[in-house]
Amino acid sequence: MATMQPPAQLGTATSPALAWQNAAFTYGGPPALREVTGSLAPGEALALIGPNGSGKTTLLRGILGLIELAEGEQHVLGQKANPKTGSQIGYVPQLTDIDPTFPITVRGVVEMGVYQQLSWWQSPRRYRQKIDQTLARVSLTEKARWRYGTLSGGQQQRALLARALVGDPKIMLLDEPFNGLDQPHRQSLLEIIRALKAEGVALVISTHDMDLAWAVCEQAMLVNGRQIACGPIAQVLSEPNLREAFGGLPDQGAAKLAEGGDGAPVRTTAPTEGGDHAPASENPQSPTHTLEAARG
Numbered sequence: 001m002a003t004m005q006p007p008a009q010l011g012t013a014t015s016p017a018l019a020w021q022n023a024a025f026t027y028g029g030p031p032a033l034r035e036v037t038g039s040l041a042p043g044e045a046l047a048l049i050g051p052n053g054s055g056k057t058t059l060l061r062g063i064l065g066l067i068e069l070a071e072g073e074q075h076v077l078g079q080k081a082n083p084k085t086g087s088q089i090g091y092v093p094q095l096t097d098i099d100p101t102f103p104i105t106v107r108g109v110v111e112m113g114v115y116q117q118l119s120w121w122q123s124p125r126r127y128r129q130k131i132d133q134t135l136a137r138v139s140l141t142e143k144a145r146w147r148y149g150t151l152s153g154g155q156q157q158r159a160l161l162a163r164a165l166v167g168d169p170k171i172m173l174l175d176e177p178f179n180g181l182d183q184p185h186r187q188s189l190l191e192i193i194r195a196l197k198a199e200g201v202a203l204v205i206s207t208h209d210m211d212l213a214w215a216v217c218e219q220a221m222l223v224n225g226r227q228i229a230c231g232p233i234a235q236v237l238s239e240p241n242l243r244e245a246f247g248g249l250p251d252q253g254a255a256k257l258a259e260g261g262d263g264a265p266v267r268t269t270a271p272t273e274g275g276d277h278a279p280a281s282e283n284p285q286s287p288t289h290t291l292e293a294a295r296g
């Protein structure tokens, strides 16, 4: 049986950007995700991992205050989540959540990210320079006047990232951010994530991509309708925890893990992208696979 880490063991002495105590989130019926306990410090990234339908997007929506807390507690930037914390959170949804036929330019998408900071009499033009810089940061300067729906999937993903970045959030929520990104843009997203961490931004990254998790995340949360484990990534991504979350392991992974012993942390590939956090008990015989294969 996997254990939950109490929040006191997570994060640092700094007050957490996010904290949960036995939180449960609901769309109105039985909770879609329950038993969430943990915390995330500013400047840290948490990989949110679980099979399809396990509650990853639900947690992101819960952090945004878009769905109800059925029980327990959630603190966002030291406050119980309320609309005032909303503008300090950047959210990059899955591409499938956005209607590509909506008639808006790429620049218009990024401008949406500053609306929350504007008073009714102010025009987004006062943020022109900031919007230009953000478009450049995600390599979309040339596409600024293009209609959003005409971009490739990877370009749309970067436009949504720019929309989230432009407001200088303290927390960034990324839902499957690598979907549709080619290798160069994948690399530049990793660099942006590292830069945000260095600026003190806390990131929650829902992902099936274990390479991404290992490359930039100190913390991980494994979910499947409830939290299975939360804490330092090397402790959370253990074989027993992954078996519990996914109902098993990919064949190749299970065989190789057996060589490393029960409870060995599961990593996919070496942190080729300058991984920030090699696990303390790194297993040299760990498998090379992606969790994609284990998806429910």
Ligand SMILES: Nc1ncnc2c1ncn2[C@@H]1O[C@H](COP(=O)(O)OP(=O)(O)OP(=O)(O)O)[C@@H](O)[C@H]1O
Pocket (backbone or CB within 6 Å): 027, 032, 050, 051, 052, 053, 054, 055, 056, 057, 058, 059
């Ligand atoms: N708007 C909604 N109303 C009611 N139930 C919902 C709603 N959105 C999601 N759910 C339910 O909540 C549960 C968790 O879904 P969620 O989208 O959080 O999973 P996920 O882990 O993000 O999945 P995926 O990896 O496929 O994106 C599922 O059972 C889903 O059917």
